[in-house]
Amino acid sequence: xxxxxxxxxxxxQVPRHERRAWSVRVAWGLCITLGLGLAVTGWxxxxxxxxxxxxxxxxxxxxxxxxxxxxxxxxxxxxIEPGVSIWDVDCRGAEERLRARPWVRxxxxxxELPHRVVIQLREERPVAIVAVASGRAEPALYFVAGHGRLFxxxxxxxxxxxxITGLAPADVAGGDAFGPRAMRRALAxxxxxxxxxxxETVSEIHVDRVRGLTLLPVRPQVPIELGWGEFSPxxxxxxxxxxxxxxREGAIAGVSLLFDDEVIVRTRAEKPVPASRRTRARGV
Numbered sequence: 344x345x346x347x348x349x350x351x352x353x354x355x356q357v358p359r360h361e362r363r364a365w366s367v368r369v370a371w372g373l374c375i376t377l378g379l380g381l382a383v384t385g386w387x388x389x390x391x392x393x394x395x396x397x398x399x400x401x402x403x404x405x406x407x408x409x410x411x412x413x414x415x416x417x418x419x420x421x422x423i424e425p426g427v428s429i430w431d432v433d434c435r436g437a438e439e440r441l442r443a444r445p446w447v448r449x450x451x452x453x454x455e456l457p458h459r460v461v462i463q464l465r466e467e468r469p470v471a472i473v474a475v476a477s478g479r480a481e482p483a484l485y486f487v488a489g490h491g492r493l494f495x496x497x498x499x500x501x502x503x504x505x506x507i508t509g510l511a512p513a514d515v516a517g518g519d520a521f522g523p524r525a526m527r528r529a530l531a532x533x534x535x536x537x538x539x540x541x542x543e544t545v546s547e548i549h550v551d552r553v554r555g556l557t558l559l560p561v562r563p564q565v566p567i568e569l570g571w572g573e574f575s576p577x578x579x580x581x582x583x584x585x586x587x588x589x590x591r592e593g594a595i596a597g598v599s600l601l602f603d604d605e606v607i608v609r610t611r612a613e614k615p616v617p618a619s620r621r622t623r624a625r626g627v
């Protein structure tokens with residue numbers, strides 16, 4: 344009988360090294376299970392301990408790129424104060440609050456572990472002032488950036504910019520398509536004038552719903568009607584016109600470039616000389 348069952352018993356018997364490997368796997372499984380259990384139950388406590396640790400308290404709030412706003416005002420707007428945990432800094436919320444300011448074009452807030460926050464600002468650069476007739480004694484003034492954004496003019500702000508006039512409150516409120524279109528055309532004209540040779544400095548661009556844009560240079564002080572488009576070829580004709588009237592610019596009442604194939608120069612009517620002055624002139 345032992346001879347018959349001996350081989351069968353040897354086949355079912357597990358080698359010692361396999362039993363040991365199985366025991367190790369069971370032990371590791373128990374350790375991992377226990378570790379996961381401890382991590383799940385202890386993670387909230389550990390996270391709160393790390394968040395509240397003084398090592399992660401904000402020491403520096405660095406402001407870069409500012410021009411108009413003081414650093415303390417920017418920190419207050421962002422809602423970031425020294426001493427708070429760096430994990431409690433709401434970067435996205437701070438960026439939204441800063442971008443809501445009229446002069447702020449872009450704002451980026453980032454954490455630099457362990458205890459530093461950096462605020463990077465990019466402010467708007469006005470290229471003109473929009474004067475809106477509002478029925479009051481003084482028109483409402485708005486700065487306009489090169490991309491068309493309007494923001495208010497404070498009492499102490501510099502006003503040595505070209506003026507855009509002729510727009511009504513409804514035009515800048517965005518309820519009518521005319522206002523944004525006229526603003527884009529006026530800004531495009533300003534950019535072209537900066538690259539042309541006929542006009543050096545712009546004093547004003549007047550907007551009219553029917554006649555389009557009228558350019559008023561600083562020198563010569565002559566209104567130039569340009570209409571709604573084709574500004575570049577129209578401006579290219581100005582140097583020749585002013586060359587023909589060199590020394591007599593004061594006699595020009597206005598220049599019309601509304602038509603593509605002609606330039607109309609309107610002159611001022613000569614004022615009659617008083618009789619007393621004629622008499623004195625004859626007696627000299």
